[in-house]
Amino acid sequence: MKYRANPNVDRIFSRWNKPNSPGFALAVSKAGKIVYSRGYGMADLDHKIPITPGTVFHACSLAKQFTAMCIMLLEGKGKLSLGDKVGDYVPELGELGSHITIADMLHHISGIRDQWVLVTMAGWRMSDDVVTLGDVLYFVNRMKTLNFHPRSGYSYSNTNYTLAGLIVERVSHKYLSDFARKHIFAPLGMKSTTITNTHGQIMENRAYGYRAAGKAFEIRMPNYDLTGATNLLTTVEDLVRWNHNFDSHVVGGKKALATMQEPVAKSNNYGLGLMRGDYKGLGLVEHDGRDAGYRSHLIRFPEQQLAIALLGNVLLVDVETADIVREVADVYLPRKRAAARQASAKTSAAVSAETSAVAPEYAAPKGFVGRYYSEEIDTVYEVALDRSSLRIERKKNLPSPLIPIAADTFGLDDFSNVLTSATVKFSRDAHGKIDGFRIDDARPAPENQLLNFRFTRL
Incomplete structure (x- = not known):
């Protein structure tokens, strides 16, 4: 018609x-x-x-x-x-x-946990690598926490x-x-x-x-x-x-x-x-x-x-x-x-301005360097030092710079086309040494798709 x-x-x-x-x-x-x-x-x-x-x-x-x-x-x-x-x-x-x-x-x-987040964290490249039902069930079966x-x-x-x-x-x-x-x-x-x-x-x-x-x-x-x-x-x-x-x-x-x-x-x-x-x-x-x-x-x-x-x-x-x-x-x-879109945009800008902070200095970056393993995705990430800056290296992906936010806490931008931003919070043992980290979606609730995802230092 x-x-x-x-x-x-x-x-x-x-x-x-x-x-x-x-x-x-x-x-x-x-x-x-x-x-x-x-x-x-x-x-x-x-x-x-x-x-x-x-x-x-x-x-x-x-x-x-x-x-x-x-x-x-x-x-x-x-x-x-x-x-x-x-x-x-x-x-x-x-x-x-x-x-x-x-x-x-x-x-x-x-x-x-979201399947696209899991497969990309494990190294799959969306739209380049095939993702099957078997792949999803593999990660579902390995899931230890929600x-x-x-x-x-x-x-x-x-x-x-x-x-x-x-x-x-x-x-x-x-x-x-x-x-x-x-x-x-x-x-x-x-x-x-x-x-x-x-x-x-x-x-x-x-x-x-x-x-x-x-x-x-x-x-x-x-x-x-x-x-x-x-x-x-x-x-x-x-x-x-x-x-x-x-x-x-x-x-x-x-x-x-x-x-x-x-x-x-x-x-x-x-x-x-x-x-x-x-x-x-x-x-x-x-x-x-x-x-x-x-x-x-x-x-x-x-x-x-x-x-x-x-x-x-x-x-x-x-x-x-x-x-x-x-x-x-x-x-x-x-x-x-009257449309509320402009007011919403102004509010979002104000929130963004309020939550942005000057990145703090962090001491002893070498203490973070090492290999970290996630049992849930059976994958190893390497935290490496590039001059004075830290970054995460993983298979099939370019290195991802770690941006200092607070003590033992870093931002992770453009981590994947699914998890576009995240925070990395390192944990320490009783002696003060780094023993692992967790990754959380940095977007505010309820948009976040990943919470408390842990890696253990090898």
């Missing part, structure tokens, strides 16, 4: 709507009917194939809400319960699994949903992809949607992922051979069909769909694969996705029956999809109020 051009929407995407740029597909719906859809930029720069509303994108973490729905469908059939212990289905978690429920994982209050005691905090962890997808497979005796196709995609008419079990699986009309490389672009594709947390391939028009299900209740039923949208204590407004929030006084439900070379966002305003689906094949550096979909929403929302 062709729609009359909407200049107010199109200008938002003008920077990408070029024959030499990747870009986005957009669909806007009201009361379940698409009122505007369009592609901006190119799906394939090699062959000059433009993006259309029918272009298939890797949808990143939008996969999580479909995994959550699969769990809800199994609960509806009496095959499992959200209150079941994860260890009953995933013995690889060992004793830790006896304290965590399926609901804890889906709400990200399990304390389970980020926090279950239900006492929130930490967004992709491992939660990889394990949830595994539970679906072990209970249904079907691949997650097959279960979702039969019970979700087919009933809703999502003909261009699938979950891929391997990164090399062929999908018609797929957009390649890109990132900026100077003034040009280079291909950047996710190499994931696992499901549950990611590997959903879909179109914006199919996402709108899925979104309308929250009003039509075709799949799952009213009760299950309501449960998916309800946060619990400590879950940071996170339901099951969905987050609640507000914008300019209007309630919303949303989720975004970020993987190598791709971005995604699905947002809806239930009371206004407005939904916006956004899929992109470009790694964003100076804007978030949350900002883009809200700009689009401004065009269609029936009322407008």
